[in-house]
Amino acid sequence: MDPRLSVLEKRLSGVRRIIAFASAKGGVGKSICSTVSALLLSRDHRVGLLDLDLQGASDHLILGKNPSLPEEDGGIIPPALFPNLSFMGVSLFSGNEPVPLRGQDTTNAIVELLSVTIWKKLDFLVIDMPPGIGEEVLDLIRFIERLEYIVINTPSPLSESVVDRLIKILKLSDARILGIMENMAGMDGSERNGSKMLAERNGIDFIGKVHFIPGLDGMVGNVDTLLESAFANELKIITERIKAADL
Numbered sequence: 001m002d003p004r005l006s007v008l009e010k011r012l013s014g015v016r017r018i019i020a021f022a023s024a025k026g027g028v029g030k031s032i033c034s035t036v037s038a039l040l041l042s043r044d045h046r047v048g049l050l051d052l053d054l055q056g057a058s059d060h061l062i063l064g065k066n067p068s069l070p071e072e073d074g075g076i077i078p079p080a081l082f083p084n085l086s087f088m089g090v091s092l093f094s095g096n097e098p099v100p101l102r103g104q105d106t107t108n109a110i111v112e113l114l115s116v117t118i119w120k121k122l123d124f125l126v127i128d129m130p131p132g133i134g135e136e137v138l139d140l141i142r143f144i145e146r147l148e149y150i151v152i153n154t155p156s157p158l159s160e161s162v163v164d165r166l167i168k169i170l171k172l173s174d175a176r177i178l179g180i181m182e183n184m185a186g187m188d189g190s191e192r193n194g195s196k197m198l199a200e201r202n203g204i205d206f207i208g209k210v211h212f213i214p215g216l217d218g219m220v221g222n223v224d225t226l227l228e229s230a231f232a233n234e235l236k237i238i239t240e241r242i243k244a245a246d247l
Contacts, residue, residue, distance in 0.1 A: 004115035008143055011075075011114065014121040015048070018144060019178070019242060022170075023152045024162035026056065026131040029183040030152050032220070033210070035062040036232055038126040039223060040239045042085040045123035048078060051089030052110055052140070053130050054099050060091045064221035067091040075118040082223070088117050089128075106130075107139050114143065133166050141173045149177045150207065150242070153195045154184045160194050167202045178245050179207030181238055187212035208238040 012018065021034035031053060038049040051059040060067050063081055070092050071077045078086040090099055090109065101109055110130075119125065127147070130136040141147065149170055153163045163180070170177055182195035199206035213231045226232055 002111060004111050005143065007115050008111075011117060011119065012125070012144070012146070015119055015125045016123050017148060017246065018125045018127065018146050019150060020127045020129050020140070020147045021150050021152060022129040022137070022166065023131050024133060024166035025159065028131075028152050028154045028159060030131060031056070031058045031128050032062055032216070032231075033150075033152055033181070033183055033235065034126050034128040035059045036226055036235055037239050037242070038085060038124075039063075039082070039227060040232065040236050041124050041126065041243075042082060045084065046121060047085050048119050048122045048125040049085060049087045049089075049128070050113075050117075050125060051087075051091065051128045052113070052136070053128050054090050054101060054106060054109055054136075056131070057089050057091040057094070057099070059087070059089055059128055062220050062226075063087070064223055067093075067095050069093065073118070076116045077118055086120070086122075088113065103135065106136050110136055110139065111143070133162075133169055138169075141170070141175055147175060148245075149175055150238075151177060151180045153180055153182050153198065155182060155187060155192045155194055157194070160198050164198060164202070167198075167204065171202070177204045178242060179205035181207045182209035184212040185209040207241050208234070210234040210238070 021030050023030040038047050041047045051057050065081050070079050078088040081087045153159050180195050180199045196206040219225045
């Protein structure tokens with residue numbers, strides 16, 4: 001038994017809700033959806049943002065912040081990057097250098113981040129999950145029982161097929177799925193209802209969609225512009241539904 005696992009619940013004891021943004025594959029916009037959601041929630045709540053996408057850590061880039069070593073006081077203190085928003089991720093230690101981990105090393109790194117981070121009292125901890133349905137995701141399902149999942153899909157038959165598999169794994173693990181959201185809706189010029197039908201087939205909620213926004217990449221790193229964008233306006237509807245789904 002890894003002794004670090006015994007302290008995880010203590011580290012998270014001051015967190016009221018833990019919202020995990022998960023995707024079955026990369027490239028669906030998980031990082032920008034989770035990061036901007038954390039910013040929106042932080043307008044009225046105390047929020048933490050935890051970037052657990054170790055190989056593709058990018059939340060700090062979306063926030064427009066250069067990573068620097070955090071303070072230590074009996075553990076790691078997540079820096080407050082904005083009012084009501086603190087941040088933790090491997091980028092605070094690795095900067096923009098690659099993190100060449102695999103298998104058990106990746107799990108060890110995630111356990112280390114979770115066990116050494118001292119979060120203050122938070123209303124929400126938003127987690128940018130590793131992509132896919134690999135070992136890291138399965139471990140997190142086991143390590144943190146209070147996770148509430150937002151599953152991100154895109155209007156693509158390929159994405160829908162893989163997302164369907166992720167949902168089945170989450171349901172087998174008795175995970176709480178808040179719903180499916182669709183990112184990049186209308187990107188092919190049509191308004192497919194694939195995500196909504198996928199939610200209905202699996203007996204879970206369709207929590208909303210965010211349309212494809214041309215030029216969104218150019219807003220990365222400029223928080224004020226991001227929060228004034230059509231992307232944030234549509235995502236706000238989803239964050240309001242997250243708040244309304246409180247146990």
